[in-house]
Amino acid sequence: MIIPSTLAQKLATPLKIASVTINSRVLQSPLSGVTDLVFRRLVRRYAPESMTYTEMVNATELSQMKKLPRLMDIAPDEQPISIQLFDCRPDFMAQAAIKAVKEGAQTVDINMGCPVNKITKRGGGSKLLREPEVAIALVQEVKRAVDVPVTVKTRLGWNDQEINIIEFAQRMEEAGADMITIHGRTREQGYTGKARWEFIAEVKKRLTIPVIANGDIFSLEDALRCLQVTQADGVMCSRGTLGYPFLVGEIDYFLKTGEMPTYPTINQRLECAKEHLQGLWEYKGYRGILQSRKHLAWYCKGFEGASELRDKCSRIESVEEGFDLLDSAKQLTIDN
Structure with a gap:
């Protein structure tokens, strides 16, 4: 399995997200109902230097709680780790970000891609692709509130008629986002059809912040094809790790060594x-x-x-x- 030498050299080096350096170009995606502390511990066993994410946390609900939810549980030795938040209210998002950093989050991720109705009806997730001014305000307010990198995870657009990821990503960078992860599908697609990595490639050409590719990464081979197509700064694994927490580590091992990993029996x-x-x-x-x-x-x-x-x-x-x-x-x- 061969990838171009210049790309291989880049992918073997640490990922810099503003002030934070991660010794891996492979990330474990936040997954609702999945990426709790137990799951992350298994992923980290095989990928100890990879960034993992908590399940997404509702910033408004968090502001009304007297006690932090278990979704925000972070083990004392669990680094690098990010807490993902969703909302459409900049003030609540900023308050939640402060709590996330106090819990140990090295970065704060804003969800702008979740396609689920109960999230978009509240103005969060991929609905923000239709409300770029709100998305800008969220990034700016969180940036003012915390001193750790602020990142964004999003999709290509609301549907095929509204693919606006290039302009949207540029505006997120201008607002102060320190990294953007792009799932190569629209909100309307959900998880159907194929991820269109070519749009991620176009975004990568225009941004200076790290761009992480996401969508249809189910194997080491998928990750390498995605990286060649997109020239992204890394890949984020999602559904490919369901029942297979070895995947992040397999990709990470190959990128660092150029050698095939040992697959589990x-x-x-x-x-x-x-x-x-x-x-x-x-x-x-x-x-x-x-x-x-x-x-x-x-x-x-x-x-x-x-x-x-x-x-x-x-x-x-x-x-x-x-x-x-x-x-x-x-x-x-x-x-x-």
């Missing part, structure tokens, strides 16, 4: 699933068991009997039940 993946289940139970109790059902389903793929195992894992009621199912699958792969 099926049994190693199932053992990781057990650890994930145990971690969620210890961290969240029975609610963690309920949340683990979807995670275990994501781990169960690519081997004989995976479909049946997914179905059973989707109904577990205890750690012991989950362990029994996963251990049975491990034994089956050994026997075969």
Whole structure:
């Protein structure tokens, strides 16, 4: 697997986000209901120098809480880490950013790309692509409030008739954003169709701040193709890490060494699933068991009997039940 030498040299160096230096060009995307402390710990095991993100936090709701939500939990040794916020109110966003920095966030990320209705109806997420003046105010207000880099994650536009990412990204940089991550789809696309990396390439040509490419990164090969097309400063992994927290580390290893990573066996993946289940139970109790059902389903793929195992894992009621199912699958792969 070969990438141009000049690009390879750049990607093997640290990523500079204003005053913060990250020793990796591969980032773990914030994912609602996924990137909690337990999941991030697994990702970081294989990619200790990569930036990870919390699940996104509603700035307005945060302002009304007496106690910080668990979404903002950061382990004492968990660096580099960013807290992602969403809202359309600059004052609440600034207050939330201050709290995020106090919790240990090295950067504050503003979500301007989430396509989900309950977010866009509140004026947040990808709705900001239609409200660039509000987006500018958010960046400016947060920049005034905190002394860490402020970053933006967004999409190509609202729909195919409103792809405005080039102008939007330029305005975010002018407003003071220190980095921008672009998911190569429109809001209307959601997660359907293909990510159009060529638009990210056009943005990269025009900006001086780091541009991170996102969308359809499911393997090391995907990441390298994306980087060649976009010439971006790094890649952000999202859905490719569901049930596979090894991905960020695999890409990071190749970019730093030029060598192919050692891929996990099926049994190693199932053992990781057990650890994930145990971690969620210890961290969240029975609610963690309920949340683990979807995670275990994501781990169960690519081997004989995976479909049946997914179905059973989707109904577990205890750690012991989950362990029994996963251990049975491990034994089956050994026997075969």
